[in-house]
Amino acid sequence: MKKIVVLGAGHGGVLAAIKLATNGYDVTILEKAERGQVSHNWEDDIRFDIFKFLEIDPPPEEVYSQKLKWRFVSPDEKSFLRVPQLPPLEEVSVSRRGLINYLISLAEKAGVNVKFKIKAVSLNFEDDMVVGVLTEDGQEFNCDLVIDASGLRSPFRGQLPDSFLVQKQPDEDDLMQACRAFYQPADGVAKPDPDNSLTILHLDYPGIAWCNHNHLGEVDVLIGRIGSLTEEEAKNAIENLRFSNPILSDIELKPPTFAEIGVRNPLPVPVADGYAAVGDSAFQAMPLMGSGIEASMKAGKYLSETIISAGESKLTASTLWPYQVRFMNDIGAAYMFIDVLKRWALSLPPKQINWLFASGAISDSDLAMISTEKDPEAKPGSTGIARKAMILLKNPRLIGLAAGCLIRASLAKSIASKIPEKYDIQKISKWKSKYDGCIDHKI
Ligand SMILES: Cc1cc2nc3c(=O)[nH]c(=O)nc-3n(C[C@H](O)[C@H](O)[C@H](O)COP(=O)(O)OP(=O)(O)OC[C@H]3O[C@@H](n4cnc5c(N)ncnc54)[C@H](O)[C@@H]3O)c2cc1C
Numbered sequence: 452m453k454k455i456v457v458l459g460a461g462h463g464g465v466l467a468a469i470k471l472a473t474n475g476y477d478v479t480i481l482e483k484a485e486r487g488q489v490s491h492n493w494e495d496d497i498r499f500d501i502f503k504f505l506e507i508d509p510p511p512e513e514v515y516s517q518k519l520k521w522r523f524v525s526p527d528e529k530s531f532l533r534v535p536q537l538p539p540l541e542e543v544s545v546s547r548r549g550l551i552n553y554l555i556s557l558a559e560k561a562g563v564n565v566k567f568k569i570k571a572v573s574l575n576f577e578d579d580m581v582v583g584v585l586t587e588d589g590q591e592f593n594c595d596l597v598i599d600a601s602g603l604r605s606p607f608r609g610q611l612p613d614s615f616l617v618q619k620q621p622d623e624d625d626l627m628q629a630c631r632a633f634y635q636p637a638d639g640v641a642k643p644d645p646d647n648s649l650t651i652l653h654l655d656y657p658g659i660a661w662c663n664h665n666h667l668g669e670v671d672v673l674i675g676r677i678g679s680l681t682e683e684e685a686k687n688a689i690e691n692l693r694f695s696n697p698i699l700s701d702i703e704l705k706p707p708t709f710a711e712i713g714v715r716n717p718l719p720v721p722v723a724d725g726y727a728a729v730g731d732s733a734f735q736a737m738p739l740m741g742s743g744i745e746a747s748m749k750a751g752k753y754l755s756e757t758i759i760s761a762g763e764s765k766l767t768a769s770t771l772w773p774y775q776v777r778f779m780n781d782i783g784a785a786y787m788f789i790d791v792l793k794r795w796a797l798s799l800p801p802k803q804i805n806w807l808f809a810s811g812a813i814s815d816s817d818l819a820m821i822s823t824e825k826d827p828e829a830k831p832g833s834t835g836i837a838r839k840a841m842i843l844l845k846n847p848r849l850i851g852l853a854a855g856c857l858i859r860a861s862l863a864k865s866i867a868s869k870i871p872e873k874y875d876i877q878k879i880s881k882w883k884s885k886y887d888g889c890i891d892h893k894i
Contacts, residue, residue: 452477453766454594455758456584458571458607460489462744463729464600465554466505466751467758472561474759479592480555480563481584483570489555490547492705493631494665497550499543501745505752507557514549516666518542520645525808526652526801528695532808533645533815544666550744571601574726579612580767581725596758596766597726600747603713605732615723615768616876616883624794625715625734627658629675630685632707636670637700648696652804653688657797659739660688662696670699677714677797685709714738716790716867716890717783719883722771729754735778738790746782753777769874776870784867788860791889795856863889 452475457464460482472478482489496518502509509515521534555565569590574597575583583593599607603626609619636642646664653660658676665671674680674688685707693699713734721733729735730747737746757774764770796804807813866885871878 455596455598456592456594457598457600459601460551460555461600461602461730461747463747463751464598465558466748467598467729467755468558468563469561470755471758472563478563480565481569481571481586482567486567490551492548494544494546496542496741497545497744499540501748505748510550510553514553515543515545518544519647521647521649522645524648524650525805526655527805528650530808532813535815574607574610579724599728599732600730602731603711608728611723611726616720616880617723618718624677627675627677627712627714628680629673629710629712630680630707632672632689633705634670635700635702635704636664636698640697643698652801654691655801660692662692662699664698669704675712713743716787719886720879721775722768724767727754727771737786738793750778772874776872779867779870784864787867788864791860791863792856
């Protein structure tokens with residue numbers, strides 16, 4: 452049976468590992484963190500029906516809870532929009548460590564060899580084909596395929612031969628620099644309603660800030676900026692949040708953690724001979740709207756199905772390409788639309804965003820529409836967000852402002868959907884130039 456090595460216990464990699472081991476593949480995961488310490492020590496939101504789509508049992512109840520109520524706050528903090536609550540448990544806050552530990556336990560039950568505290572450092576090649584991995588402590592793992600699930604800063608993409616056209620490093624505005632910190636609630640201050648407040652263009656920087664009173668009784672703070680965020684800037688921004696969020700005390704429960712969030716369109720080419728990137732290492736998350744956990748796991752399912760369909764054939768860029776075609780058609784093209792829209796929205800002067808909030812041009816019910824995924828036309832596991840954003844932007848008060856961007860976003864989505872069906876590097880190169888050309892990197 453074919454040997455697969457997964458680099459990093461990223462969600463998509465572990466999901467693919469579960470499916471492949473269940474189908475008799477010999478799978479090893481190399482994870483640099485120790486057992487129990489993989490992923491972040493906090494909670495994030497996912498849709499609960501993802502487990503049905505993935506055809507795995509949901510994690511135990513202690514791992515997730517009802518997602519709390521959110522509101523979006525204008526940059527001047529004078530107006531806000533409530534994000535409507537979905538039916539119970541449609542979206543849940545999930546313990547990051549609880550979820551990944553659960554997925555790892557499923558992988559181990561399926562026969563995957565999960566090795567912790569092993570850092571992979573380089574890919575081994577025979578001609579241009581990846582045939583194995585070298586670890587920091589000098590071990591070599593030979594395999595038929597490396598699945599790169601090592602996250603946004605994957606060092607492995609950069610080692611691939613240029614001929615495969617896999618982008619080596621992210622650009623600065625592909626990433627949001629985030630600082631996440633947890634504080635004790637201030638004494639005598641009533642619990643806010645809604646529990647969570649997210650300020651757009653906080654302090655007029657391209658990015659967000661949130662202050663959430665979570666179900667564990669912690670005040671969860673995030674400062675996120677596209678480009679750069681120094682410790683000093685994060686400290687000042689948190690200080691500033693205290694004016695509008697009296698629940699936020701200065702008693703730290705967990706020290707601030709700095710982390711990066713991918714906020715760009717998916718990589719156009721995530722495969723090479725003997726190599727496939729999945730999850731954040733292929734930028735498979737909806738720009739600026741969370742969802743990376745779900746999208747990674749969906750991509751892991753698509754990848755495992757492509758590998759299984761390849762049967763006895765060698766796992767080359769060509770046999771792995773249907774994985775990317777499926778991802779792009781079902782999810783990636785919609786994310787491309789969102790990326791163009793996001794870059795446009797972040798380039799608007801804060802005054803204009805304040806107007807959108809205050810004038811009623813965007814309403815609570817508009818938010819209800821874009822924050823639900825009940826789209827009868829959607830393919831399984833796809834997102835109707837792009838379609839809904841189009842409907843939202845038919846609002847006459849927005850259309851004047853957004854017309855140019857809408858046209859560019861629709862064109863970008865259409866280019867993304869025209870991904871070549873078959874692996875032909877000349878055609879892929881032409882398509883990639885058009886795809887990359889949709890993004891002007893001007894935030
Ligand atoms: C503050 C914050 C909030 C977020 N909120 C949400 C949210 O609400 N919803 C959502 O869906 N997503 C959210 N995300 C995004 C989400 O974290 C990612 O999109 C998601 O984790 C998918 O990434 P991944 O699993 O592919 O990779 P990662 O989670 O980055 O995992 C990569 C793994 O690889 C390991 N690794 C790296 N290098 C090596 C190496 N050389 N050798 C061995 N192991 C290695 C790492 O230790 C890690 O375990 C958030 C992210 C942040 C930072």
